[in-house]
Amino acid sequence: MDKTIVKGMQVLEALVAAQQPIGVSELARQVGLTKSNVHRYLQTFIALGYATAADSRYSATLKIWQQGAKVIERLDLRRTIRPIMDQLARATLETVHLAISDGADVIYIDKAEGVHSVRAFSEIGERAPTHCSATGKIFLAYHPTALRETLEHPLRTYSPRTITDPDTLVAAVEAVRAAGIAINRGEWEAAVGGVAAPVWGPDNQIIAAMGLALPLSRFGEENSTVLIAQVRAAAAQASRTLGASVSQIEGEARLVA
Template identity: 45%
Template sequence: MNNTLVKGLQLLELLSARDGAAGISELADALQLGRSNVHRLLQALVELGYVTQEGERGSYRASLKIWELGARALRRLDFREAAAPAMRQLLAQSNETVHLSVLSGDEVIYIDKLDSPEPVRAYSVIGGRAPAYCVATGKVLLAWREAPASSLLAVRPLHAHTPSTAPDTAALALELERVRRQGFAINRGEWRASVWGIASPLRSANGRAIAALGISGPAERIRKKGVRQLARLVVDAAALASATLARHGDVDH
């Protein structure tokens, strides 16, 4: 693997995750690289238009070119359009925030969302990430990925984000088998203790889970409305989105 390319991408990811600009020393410390090395990488990224410099010897920040690349990639995800009516239906029925997610390694990325009209609601952003094993949409996608759940049976600790997080991969594998049997996943405060979620897969014509559709909201409100009742709404919405995708030609990603 090209080491310079890897370092450049790590630098770009670091800048993209920041709210403000950063100086060379700060970036070098974060990446554990030499200042001269970071300076050369920054200059290359500036020339390519991915980074802008504030002042002649000032700080650096990621440019909008990254957003433009992401926007183009999102436009190619045709199932976002197919899922839109189902997402609106699910929002109207549940009154909770609706998410559409895809799997990226061991994380999920939120590629679309509709916010709950409630004053207290689950916080998320389009483009945001979460550990797949901790959230409902992630567990759905792990359960239906090509590698079987049994491949996770080697016991190793998982990072405990809350007391409810799965303790190890063996426990997670059992949970994923249950998800496959029932057709939906539940997050009982495993990523954020006060937030619960429910999700079901959006399937391509060949049955592959290409995305996950789900809701999330304050734990107390989800429990009060009833997990099983909400799960039926989520499963129905995911089935509607899958059927709509099939009618649109089912672009399999």
């Protein structure tokens, strides 16, 4: 066990538990450390956004709550939406992902496996780049900061089909926003395709993206229309389950004629 991390967490937990802003001396007494050590930890927490200081007294910020809320949200989200994901996997026979936004990436927080012996491989907790994955493009279209954070750095090439030009990506994102659906045909992994749709919450904010991942050999023109409709319907059902408004679901889930 790393004693430095343990001591730092003791300081942070004591700061969170304090009913009012607290000084270094009192905090050091509570955790049994020297004032210099506590002061060093506090400066680190301030730099990371977990603490704030005023008049030589320290308080925890809401960043602690924000991180905990993300964990709670993920657990409730998975439990609520998993039956819909299972239903979609049975209907399409393909692997279904549930992803959330994390800056220039998305994170797969759940999946329902397809039944084909040859299928797209993925793991819960795996990250995917937003600019070349179907679930990622959903967040670029609807999340308030995902596109900006993605464009802060050069767009990495993953396959010959990866979009690396910022203007081209912006145009692609606008098309996703207009259609309410995102498609990936070998942009991240050359032989893998995907289709995804947004999952909305009761406050009309995007909560997650639900999508299929499948080999491009099974994602041809003849079946893509059906798969798109199935993903769209499943994501809309998930949104309704989470309490999203009908106007939000219907307004953001229109196909472009």
